[in-house]
Amino acid sequence: MTDSNATKPQHQNIHEYLAEFEDIPGTRVFTAKRARMGYWINQFAMSLMKPDNRERFKADERAYLDEWKISEEAKQALLKRDYNALLDLGGNVYFLSKLFSSDGLPFAEAVSTMTDMTWPEYRQMMLEGGRKPEGNRSIKGGY
Amino acid sequence: MAKITAGVGSSHVPLLGVAVDQGKWQDDYFGPIFKGYEWTREWEAREKPDVVILVYNDHASAFDANIIPTFAIGCGEHYKSADEGWGPRPVPDVEGHADLAWHIAQSLILDDFDMTIINEMDVDHGLTVPLSMMFGQPEKWPVKVVPLAVNVVTYPVPSGNRCWALGEAIARAVESFPEDLNVQIWGTGGMSHQLQGPRAGLLNREWDNKFLDMLASNNDDVRHIPHIEYLRETGSEGIEMVMWLIMRGALGKSVKTLNRHYHIPCSNTAIGHIVLEPTD
Numbered sequence: 573m574t575d576s577n578a579t580k581p582q583h584q585n586i587h588e589y590l591a592e593f594e595d596i597p598g599t600r601v602f603t604a605k606r607a608r609m610g611y612w613i614n615q616f617a618m619s620l621m622k623p624d625n626r627e628r629f630k631a632d633e634r635a636y637l638d639e640w641k642i643s644e645e646a647k648q649a650l651l652k653r654d655y656n657a658l659l660d661l662g663g664n665v666y667f668l669s670k671l672f673s674s675d676g677l678p679f680a681e682a683v684s685t686m687t688d689m690t691w692p693e694y695r696q697m698m699l700e701g702g703r704k705p706e707g708n709r710s711i712k713g714g715y
Numbered sequence: 716m717a718k719i720t721a722g723v724g725s726s727h728v729p730l731l732g733v734a735v736d737q738g739k740w741q742d743d744y745f746g747p748i749f750k751g752y753e754w755t756r757e758w759e760a761r762e763k764p765d766v767v768i769l770v771y772n773d774h775a776s777a778f779d780a781n782i783i784p785t786f787a788i789g790c791g792e793h794y795k796s797a798d799e800g801w802g803p804r805p806v807p808d809v810e811g812h813a814d815l816a817w818h819i820a821q822s823l824i825l826d827d828f829d830m831t832i833i834n835e836m837d838v839d840h841g842l843t844v845p846l847s848m849m850f851g852q853p854e855k856w857p858v859k860v861v862p863l864a865v866n867v868v869t870y871p872v873p874s875g876n877r878c879w880a881l882g883e884a885i886a887r888a889v890e891s892f893p894e895d896l897n898v899q900i901w902g903t904g905g906m907s908h909q910l911q912g913p914r915a916g917l918l919n920r921e922w923d924n925k926f927l928d929m930l931a932s933n934n935d936d937v938r939h940i941p942h943i944e945y946l947r948e949t950g951s952e953g954i955e956m957v958m959w960l961i962m963r964g965a966l967g968k969s970v971k972t973l974n975r976h977y978h979i980p981c982s983n984t985a986i987g988h989i990v991l992e993p994t995d
Contacts, residue, residue, distance in 0.1 A: 589871065592943045598914030599951050603870045607780065614780040621776070621798055656912060665911040666775040666868060673800025679729065680982045683915045694916060698980040702918030703909075709947040 595711050600659040610662020613650070616640045617667040620674045629674065655686045717815065717889045717896035721762065721973070722966045723755070724930060724959040725848060725988040727771060727903040728981045729840040732804055735847045748986055751976030752848050755990055758973065759849045764899040766812045768819070768861045768885060768965075769842055770958045771903045772868065774799070776839035783869050784831035786881060788823070789838075789862035790816040797837035806843050806852075812859040815892055819861065822888035828881055838862060845903045848988075858899075867904065867955050872942065878957045879938035882964025889965075902962030904955025906977075907948070908984035917950040918985045924977060926956060927989055933969040952984075967995040 593601040600606065607614075616637070619625045629636040637647045649657035653675070658668060665683075672682035684694035697703060709715050731748065734740050740749040776797040778784070791811045796803040823830050842862055850857055863885075866872055873881075882900070889898050906923040909915050929937035938960055945954045963970075974990040 586871075589942075593870070593946065596914070596946055596951075598912045599909065599946070600912055601870055601946060601951060602868055607783075607869050611780050614775070618775055618779045621800055623798075626800075659911055664775070664780075664868060667780065670775070670800045679910070683910050683983055686912050687915050688913060697916055698918075698983065701920070701979055702907075702983075702985070703914065703916040705917060705919045705922070705948055708914055708917060 595713075597708050597711050602664050606662040607664070608662070610658075610664065612641045613646050613658060613661060613663045614667035616642060616650075617663070617670045620670040626674050653685070655682065659686070717766075717892040717894060717898050719768075719886050719889050719898050719900055719965055719993065720764070721899045722962040722970075722991045722993070723845075723849070723899060723901040723988065724962055724991075725845050725901060725903050726905055726981070726984060726986045727841045727844040728984045728986065729799070729844060730982040731986075732840050732844045732847055735852060736805055745981075748978050748981055751978055751986075752988065754974050755988065756849060756851060758990065762899075763897065764858050765896045766815055766859045766861060766898045768863055768889075768898060768900040769845065769903065770863045770865060770901060770961045771841035771845070772866070772955060772958065773864050774839050774841055775868075777833075777836035777864070783866050784864065785866050785873050786828065787831035787833050787864040788816055788820045789833050789836060789860075789864070790820055791834050791836070794836060794838045794842075794860075794862065796843055797839040799839055803837075804840065804843055806847065807855050809838055809842065809846070809856060809862075810859050812861055814894075815859075815889075815896065815898075816861045818892050819885060819888040822891060823881070823884055826884045826887065828884055833862075833864070836862075841903060845901055863961070865958050865961070867957060870942070872954060873957065874942070875940050875957050875960050876938045878960040879935060879964035882961040882966075885961070886965040886967065900962045900965045902959035904958050905949070905953055906956060906985040906987040907950050907953045909950025910952050910983055912951070914950070916983060918979055919948050919950075919953075920977070920979060920985065922948040923985050923987055927975060927977065927987060930959060930963050930989060931970065931972045931975070931991065937963065963991070966991055966993040969994045
């Protein structure tokens with residue numbers, strides 16, 4: 573049997589591991605902390621995979637949201653489709669994408685709303701090779 | 716005896732499924748992507764694998780926020796295409812290989828990999844898009860599939876090292892299955908992409924190609940890339956590439972590259988795929 577432990581790197585401290593994530597510009601890594609905070613936002617979004625729930629949500633968004641244990645701040649962000657605010661409140665993009673689809677919005681167009689670009693500008697950036705990593709890797713390091 | 720005869724790494728961008736389902740694969744936008752898969756489609760038709768162990772991640776389809784298995788293996792007889800919010804993809808049901816899957820699950824647990832076992836689930840674009848890329852639009856998929864779902868969404872996700880070691884253990888498990896089976900292992904997802912926040916749209920051609928070089932090499936340096944490097948260099952969703960390491964780990968020390976393709980962009984994502992043959 574191969575001894576995989578032989579090549580295992582040294583034990584990594586969870587606090588150091590998590591702290592590095594805060595150094596990435598314009599990015600909210602979906603940590604356990606965010607997953608806990610956004611649990612009901614994500615479960616609400618997940619519920620939109622069922623056609624009956626989508627219909628009820630579309631008929632009265634506020635009333636449907638009131639059925640969930642979601643803070644008023646998060647409800648407002650959901651009603652406004654403020655996806656950056658939702659990421660801050662623990663929303664995850666794969667869950668929130670159920671809301672994109674319920675709105676009939678292409679995934680990339682919904683993603684573009686989280687940037688400082690319009691959808692045509694964002695689409696053009698992608699066609700030209702995407703956002704460059706240079707200057708976008710580290711806040712502290714600026715590289 | 717069953718044997719892993721080849722490994723494939725491939726992106727699983729949902730828009731590629733849309734392109735297949737709506738017949739757009741030859742247009743100006745999708746043409747160059749599908750052209751890159753042409754050789755691989757012909758090769759798969761010649762190879763006729765019996766089973767594909769398909770490593771992918773569920774995108775909040777079968778699993779909600781409630782249960783988050785790090786490594787889960789599908790041991791069911793069949794799986795339906797998931798409704799991801801716009802109705803299920805019009806693709807055939809996926810047929811499982813319950814005997815092989817249960818054999819692998821049991822062997823892995825004895826080999827210290829504490830797997831989650833799934834009997835019933837729907838499978839989303841993470842699993843069905845690679846099938847479409849390799850097999851087109853058949854009435855029935857020409858292979859049985861053992862789904863292997865990896866958590867690459869909620870951190871910490873498994874390390875590259877652990878993924879590689881799981882691949883090694885899968886290869887051992889397959890080799891102890893008594894039936895003669897031609898088995899492939901596919902690692903899917905990636906390559907660089909970020910779908911969230913102000914940095915969305917990040918792509919990294921140079922890093923992605925370095926990653927492909929490392930997979931194609933005969934050393935295992937790639938297993939030690941830390942999560943923070945994937946996050947900084949390849950965007951928040953580029954971490955999906957750790958799933959390619961399960962595939963690569965299953966192929967043993969040395970490999971031969973049969974095909975390799977890279978294209979930017981598809982929607983928000985850099986598309987890549989590689990076909991490797993074990994040569995140990």
